[in-house]
Amino acid sequence: MTTLAQRIARWPKAELHLHLEGSIRPATLCELAARHRQPMDAETVAALYRYHSFRGFLNAFKRVTALLRTPDDYALITQRLTEELLAQNVIYAEVIVSAGVMLRRQQDVEANFAAICEAARPAERRGLRLAWSFDAVRQFGLAHIWRVARLAVQLGSQGVVAFGVGGDETALPTRSLQPVYEFVAAHGLHRLIHAGEIGPPSAVREAVEVLGCERIGHGIAALRDPHLQALLIEHGTVLELCPTSNLRTGALARQLRRRKAGLRDHPLPQFFRAGIPVVLATDDPALFETTLVREYEQAARLGLSVGELRRLAAMSFRAAFLPERARRAMLRRFRAAC
Ligand SMILES: [Zn+2]
Known part of the structure; x- marks a missing residue:
């Protein structure tokens, strides 16, 4: 008998919301710590990955990225991530690189990105197609966000297909980002943003109407606003849903204005069946102790049938920033395997 997980593992899959720095498994973090002569034992690492709030999560992300200091470090984590993706039969991934964190630490973003691309090549030869998105950190301010946007445009010819803003959503009004988003769009980049994760429905609405974002990271605030749900359907704006992430960071409980939320409270089935794309x-698979296959299992626990899971998996190819020919070829492969 084939289990659901085995069945899903066999499907060729795409993943569209995945942070490179959030993919560092504990063993790799220990390796990086030893490399920089700050040895960490397994218990210290486990404690780091154990947090109970959105702030706690941002703090863990900060401490993990503090061990990324050289292009070689970025090469190592890229190699590990691409191996994991291949093992799960992911054939296409758009990986978010926190160029903002690199800038903050006064690193050479171009050198780091060159090392990342180089480290990804063996996996690409084995059938994993990758595209990159540069992410700025909202709480670092507008001048910082502009610098990341310019770098994303500059490295567009080397595989950066999108620009986004992440971090603390409450730090800057969404509207203030409009000129930055106009700039990246004018240079042919796709527009992403983390919105409505812990922020209000209005943040998602403005991301769609003012910034012209094509996909929204999370956007679960829409569960509080049926008009926003209608707007997402009308614009065809895609929500990138990451159930385990929303539970681990407490984002879902915050949106529901409750102290705690469980998987059953996640709006994935409601959104999916209402026709919201x-x-x-996974978001940060290591920090949330998950995998893409596990997220599909979560969706099954939420009541999605195998047929619905298949439609959901196909959506990742449809919503990908891929050239049309490549998209059609991947969808054909997907259908043949299912
Ligand atoms: Zn994210």
Whole structure:
């Protein structure tokens, strides 16, 4: 008998919301710590990955990225991530690189990105197609966000297909980002943003109407606003849903204005069946102790049938920033395997 997980593992899959720095498994973090002569034992690492709030999560992300200091470090984590993706039969991934964190630490973003691309090549030869998105950190301010946007445009010819803003959503009004988003769009980049994760429905609405974002990271605030749900359907704006992430960071409980939320409270089935374009992703698979296959299992626990899971998985190819020919070829492969 084939289990659901085995069945899903065999499907060729795409993943569209995945942070490179959030993919560092504990063993790799220990390796990086030893490399920089700050040895960490397994218990210290486990404690780092154990947090109970959105702030706690941002703090863990900060401490993990503090061990990324050289292009070689970025090469190592890229190699590990691409191996994991291949093992799960992911054939296409759009990986978010926190160029903002690199800038903050006064690193050479171009050198780091060159090392990342180089480290990804063996996996690409084995059938994993990758595209990159540069992410700025909202709480670092507008001048910082502009610098990341210019770098994303500059490296567009080397595989950066999108620009986004992440971090603390409450730090800057969404509207203030409009000129930055106009700039990246004018240079042919796709527009992403983390919105409505812990922020209000209005943040998602402005991301769609003012910034012209094509996909929204999370956007679960829409569960509080039926008009926003209608707007997402009308614009065809895609929500990148990451159920485990929303539980681990407490974002879902915050949106529900409760102290705690469980998987059953996640709006994935409601959004999916209402016709909102949604894709399923891991966000930070190591920090949330998950995998893409596990997220599909979560969706099954939420009541999605195998047929619905298949439609959901196909959505990741449809919503991908891929040239049309490549998209059609991947969808054909997907259908043949299912
Ligand atoms: Zn994210």
